[in-house]
Amino acid sequence: MGTRFLPLTKVQPKEMLPVVDKPVIQYVVEEAVSAGIEDIVIVTGREKRAIEDHFDASPELERILEDRGNGDALESIRRITSLAHLHYIRQKAPRGLGDAVYCARHHIGNESFAVMLGDTINIADVPVVGQLMNAHRKLGASVIAVERVPRHKLRDYGIIKGRLKDRKTVEIQKLVEKPEPSKAPSDMGITGTYVLTPAIFDAIERTDPDANGEIQLTDALTLLGKKEKIYGYLFDGTRYDIGDMFLWMKVNIELTLKSRKYGGRLRKDLSDM
Numbered sequence: 001m002g003t004r005f006l007p008l009t010k011v012q013p014k015e016m017l018p019v020v021d022k023p024v025i026q027y028v029v030e031e032a033v034s035a036g037i038e039d040i041v042i043v044t045g046r047e048k049r050a051i052e053d054h055f056d057a058s059p060e061l062e063r064i065l066e067d068r069g070n071g072d073a074l075e076s077i078r079r080i081t082s083l084a085h086l087h088y089i090r091q092k093a094p095r096g097l098g099d100a101v102y103c104a105r106h107h108i109g110n111e112s113f114a115v116m117l118g119d120t121i122n123i124a125d126v127p128v129v130g131q132l133m134n135a136h137r138k139l140g141a142s143v144i145a146v147e148r149v150p151r152h153k154l155r156d157y158g159i160i161k162g163r164l165k166d167r168k169t170v171e172i173q174k175l176v177e178k179p180e181p182s183k184a185p186s187d188m189g190i191t192g193t194y195v196l197t198p199a200i201f202d203a204i205e206r207t208d209p210d211a212n213g214e215i216q217l218t219d220a221l222t223l224l225g226k227k228e229k230i231y232g233y234l235f236d237g238t239r240y241d242i243g244d245m246f247l248w249m250k251v252n253i254e255l256t257l258k259s260r261k262y263g264g265r266l267r268k269d270l271s272d273m
């Protein structure tokens, strides 16, 4: 519900918060598309209509931009509508990430699929979800993105424990959702990009809600791990979590500094300030 972003997110979903020049959710969709994914389900809920509108055509706006000869802006909004086949499924209540994934089961059927969080931006030469898809093809099993996390942050993440199979791949033996740092089984945190086998749906069905009544995907993965191998993957690239107001401000500054269009000007203005 975006409570960490109020009043910013009183009427707009947090997935629509701007980062540099587009909303967070557009980065997520663009990453999927650049990894070759053509069919995307966005699990939304009440109050999140703006996400659907963002990816939909906007005839009035297009007409005005056309009349004014504003080709660049026109191209930028037309491109958004043709990125991929987008479908929307509403989660009836915020009952956790596992439940959100479960909402898409009829659409997905009996295939492996990727899960990407709407508040996480990955910047990498090879899209992070594409790195996981390659690992999934090789291993024939579920693969989840992980990175090393500082101790004081362990309680914000799902943490895995496992055995390094090679430099990047960890065979997972244990998963714990948001442990106390003293109880964390390692420093490898789940970053929010997953490629999962369809057996996860049966595991989600068998997962009990946590203390807050939410079905955690991490808990379902623990059950899946009893039937199939699961791997963690130390991906190449940088992951930005848009988890609270400060992180969101910081990611804006960092990515604006990196942008070809605005980076130089911001660097100069910041040093003047």
Ligand code: G1P
Binding pocket: 097, 117, 120, 156, 157, 158, 159, 177, 178, 189, 190, 191, 192, 216, 217, 218, 241
């Ligand atoms: C979710 C997952 C958690 C993961 C995190 C990454 O938690 O449940 O395992 O580490 O995303 O951002 P959330 O941040 O949605 O509470």
